[in-house]
Amino acid sequence: MSCTDNYNCNTNSRREFLLSGFMATAALAGCSTKSNPFEPENQVVLTGEKVKLLSVNGEVIEIDKAYLKPVPDMPHVSNAEERRGIAGKKFVMVIDLSRCKNLRKCQSACNHMHQVHPGQNWIKVLGMDDAEHTAAYWQPTTCMHCDEPPCVKVCPVDATFKRQDGIVLIDSDRCIGCRFCMAACPYTTRVFNWEEPLLTKEVAAMDYSCETSIPQKRGTVGKCDFCPDMTRKGELPHCVSACPNGVFMFGDLNQDSVTNGAETFRFSDLIRDKSGYRLMEDLGTKPSVYYLPPVNRNFPYESGLDNESAEDKKFHLK
Amino acid sequence: MENTTSLNNEQQVILDLLPQKFGLRGKIWTASLIVICLVGAFAYYRQLKNGLVVTNMRDYVSWGIYISNFVFFVAISLVGSLITAIFRLARIPWRTPLTRISEMIAVSAITFASLIIIVDMGRPERLLNLFLHGRLQSPIMWDVIVIGTYFCISLFLLYITLIPDISMLIKAKDKLGKPFSKLYRFLGGFWKSDAGMEKKRDRIITILCILIIPVAFCIHTVTSWLFATTYRPGWDSTNFGAYFVSGAFLVGAGGVVVAMYVFRKAYKLEKYITDMHFDKMGRMLVLLALLYLYFNVNEYLIPAFKMKKSEEAHLTQLFSGEYSLMFWFAIMVGMIIPIFILIFKKGRKPVPMFIAGVMVVVGAWFKRYLIVTPTLLHPLLPMYNVPGNYHAYFPSWEEWAISIGTLAGALLIITILARIFPVVSIYKTLTEDNEKID
Numbered sequence: 001m002s003c004t005d006n007y008n009c010n011t012n013s014r015r016e017f018l019l020s021g022f023m024a025t026a027a028l029a030g031c032s033t034k035s036n037p038f039e040p041e042n043q044v045v046l047t048g049e050k051v052k053l054l055s056v057n058g059e060v061i062e063i064d065k066a067y068l069k070p071v072p073d074m075p076h077v078s079n080a081e082e083r084r085g086i087a088g089k090k091f092v093m094v095i096d097l098s099r100c101k102n103l104r105k106c107q108s109a110c111n112h113m114h115q116v117h118p119g120q121n122w123i124k125v126l127g128m129d130d131a132e133h134t135a136a137y138w139q140p141t142t143c144m145h146c147d148e149p150p151c152v153k154v155c156p157v158d159a160t161f162k163r164q165d166g167i168v169l170i171d172s173d174r175c176i177g178c179r180f181c182m183a184a185c186p187y188t189t190r191v192f193n194w195e196e197p198l199l200t201k202e203v204a205a206m207d208y209s210c211e212t213s214i215p216q217k218r219g220t221v222g223k224c225d226f227c228p229d230m231t232r233k234g235e236l237p238h239c240v241s242a243c244p245n246g247v248f249m250f251g252d253l254n255q256d257s258v259t260n261g262a263e264t265f266r267f268s269d270l271i272r273d274k275s276g277y278r279l280m281e282d283l284g285t286k287p288s289v290y291y292l293p294p295v296n297r298n299f300p301y302e303s304g305l306d307n308e309s310a311e312d313k314k315f316h317l318k
Numbered sequence: 319m320e321n322t323t324s325l326n327n328e329q330q331v332i333l334d335l336l337p338q339k340f341g342l343r344g345k346i347w348t349a350s351l352i353v354i355c356l357v358g359a360f361a362y363y364r365q366l367k368n369g370l371v372v373t374n375m376r377d378y379v380s381w382g383i384y385i386s387n388f389v390f391f392v393a394i395s396l397v398g399s400l401i402t403a404i405f406r407l408a409r410i411p412w413r414t415p416l417t418r419i420s421e422m423i424a425v426s427a428i429t430f431a432s433l434i435i436i437v438d439m440g441r442p443e444r445l446l447n448l449f450l451h452g453r454l455q456s457p458i459m460w461d462v463i464v465i466g467t468y469f470c471i472s473l474f475l476l477y478i479t480l481i482p483d484i485s486m487l488i489k490a491k492d493k494l495g496k497p498f499s500k501l502y503r504f505l506g507g508f509w510k511s512d513a514g515m516e517k518k519r520d521r522i523i524t525i526l527c528i529l530i531i532p533v534a535f536c537i538h539t540v541t542s543w544l545f546a547t548t549y550r551p552g553w554d555s556t557n558f559g560a561y562f563v564s565g566a567f568l569v570g571a572g573g574v575v576v577a578m579y580v581f582r583k584a585y586k587l588e589k590y591i592t593d594m595h596f597d598k599m600g601r602m603l604v605l606l607a608l609l610y611l612y613f614n615v616n617e618y619l620i621p622a623f624k625m626k627k628s629e630e631a632h633l634t635q636l637f638s639g640e641y642s643l644m645f646w647f648a649i650m651v652g653m654i655i656p657i658f659i660l661i662f663k664k665g666r667k668p669v670p671m672f673i674a675g676v677m678v679v680v681g682a683w684f685k686r687y688l689i690v691t692p693t694l695l696h697p698l699l700p701m702y703n704v705p706g707n708y709h710a711y712f713p714s715w716e717e718w719a720i721s722i723g724t725l726a727g728a729l730l731i732i733t734i735l736a737r738i739f740p741v742v743s744i745y746k747t748l749t750e751d752n753e754k755i756d
Contacts, residue, residue, distance in 0.1 A: 124703040156458035157451040176447050177440015180458055182380040186549040188697040195371035218369045219440030283549055311706045
């Protein structure tokens with residue numbers, strides 16, 4: 001098979017893709033001298049132990065094990081590719097409100113992985129108690145990754161954009177900080193880097209990527225990005241894997257399946273059987289995030305109040 | 319004054335209307351404006367250094383006083399098109415002493431509208447991205463285009479109507495002395511007042527006047543769309559374009575009335591800006607205030623009749639909540655009291671007119687603040703998981719300093735223009751047959 005770039009491979013065969021990715025990383029690792037990546041590395045001490053790998057041409061080849069070095073991340077994806085997204089995918093999330101007890105593990109994992117500024121959150125767990133005699137429930141709120149995103153419509157410089165896999169991302173290298181997207185978003189999901197982000201040295205030294213959204217930049221907008229760096233690796237977004245109650249289910253609409261890691265569901269069945277809905281359907285924004293109503297709950301609403309800050313408690317009706 | 323203007327009379331008019339050196343008051347005025355601008359510049363330096371964190375805007379109230387100030391500037395700049403273009407095309411004879419003033423206001427206001435919007439940007443150094451990566455579907459791009467166009471037309475209109483005056487200024491070199499003689503020669507040295515050139519100039523003015531009206535409507539309509547294209551209660555309104563344009567004409571006319579009074583006092587122009595002019599502008603102001611009031615009724619009372627849940631929080635906060643004082647101040651002082659002053663003949667004398675004009679302008683400034691901020695405090699989803707100070711907004715000293723600095727800057731430009739050029743067109747006053755010019 002002929003692979004021109006990584007994401008094409010991914011669509012054809014995940015195993016092949018992983019192997020060829022491995023090859024590429026192995027090749028890259030083989031010449032890790034930063035000054036000149038094309039200079040062959042001579043210092044590798046051969047172990048004599050060979051491993052079999054599948055080459056990009058489909059041949060099985062053998063290389064010395066010494067050349068296999070674990071690389072923490074995928075090879076760098078270009079900005080143009082980050083903007084295109086992963087072909088053939090349509091990412092969706094299902095949030096089961098009957099399982100949420102406001103533990104906020106999603107939030108802390110997200111904040112940690114995206115280096116969100118202290119005090120700000122990309123995921124908010126909203127205590128929904130809008131009326132006196134209605135049932136209160138906890139509603140984790142991410143970016144809705146709308147199919148008709150109001151934020152993308154108003155961005156004057158294409159800094160926030162919709163990818164072919166349904167993800168709405170922000171390019172912080174392009175954002176001019178006008179904050180029109182924040183005014184336009186009906187879900188108020190966007191946050192702004194009002195001051196210099198607090199970054200560790202390692203993070204600050206990293207190359208910026210729209211997919212990891214780090215390092216964040218002062219004077220630009222940030223928001224939940226559906227962790228496209230994780231999905232590219234075939235892994236789940238951080239909030240999904242961090243939630244101990246399996247509230248978040250993530251998957252591909254084209255494959256009609258979503259998973260929270262432990263359980264996997266057929267998306268269409270899940271939505272039909274549990275009467276899934278989307279937020280503010282009437283606005284026509286067509287979110288990619290679906291909610292399952294808080295019926296037959298695992299936890300009473302009150303159990304979540306312990307986690308609520310004193311500040312937030314003031315605004316609760318119940 | 320007809321065509322029988324004697325030579326002496328003509329000399330007198332020129333002498334009256336030539337730009338004058340500032341007296342002590344003028345110097346103090348200019349110096350204080352410069353100081354205010356410098357304080358604003360220092361605050362902006364702090365903002366550039368530390369980021370927008372020096373403001374009190376946060377994730378919910380992500381637009382604050384800068385944006386309301388921007389809307390105010392765009393609004394007041396509309397007066398250039400009202401007085402110059404609409405009055406000219408409608409052949410309103412008494413406009414002569416008012417056109418230059420309104421054009422000066424328009425040019426300075428639209429300049430500072432563009433500046434304050436850059437101040438609001440988180441990444442001002444990426445301004446060029448608007449041209450490198452610009453997307454036409456964003457209302458911000460429309461605003462950039464129409465405001466740029468309006469700025470050019472206003473500046474050109476101011477300049478082209480100035481040319482015959484500049485040639486008179488060149489002739490009056492002995493009276494004016496050195497300071498701006500080079501500038502005058504550069505701007506108007508080529509002008510020969512023969513019939514051919516006159517005719518050309520006149521046609522250009524007519525074309526500009528026709529062009530500027532739709533562009534003026536566009537700048538404020540598009541500015542209103544920055545809000546109306548969102549889903550927020552208080553902004554999600556089909557009424558917004560007309561509401562903004564009518565408010566803009568009102569504040570612009572109010573601004574002209576204030577300027578008329580000040581220039582008349584400072585330059586002793588009682589012979590040229592007469593009580594008749596105040597009377598006419600007073601009637602104009604009543605009409606515009608009633609019009610704006612009408613749109614306000616539409617804007618607030620119709621949603622209040624339905625009281626949709628999302629609107630309810632917003633409206634009760636304006637009518638009787640934390641913004642009620644400012645809201646009723648803006649409605650009463652910005653519209654209703656001026657209407658009551660100006661419907662009486664005595665109210666249309668210069669001094670009460672000046673007071674009414676100031677009220678309209680001040681009320682309008684707060685009205686813009688009310689349009690921008692309270693809405694943002696009522697998002698469609700509840701506000702949780704944020705620091706306490708995200709739930710409210712009051713501008714920081716930096717925001718005040720920068721905003722007041724831009725207001726002072728706009729006044730400074732008007733002051734400088736009035737120092738260099740005649741505030742009432744000498745040429746027009748002399749010919750005084752503007753009904754016939756077409």
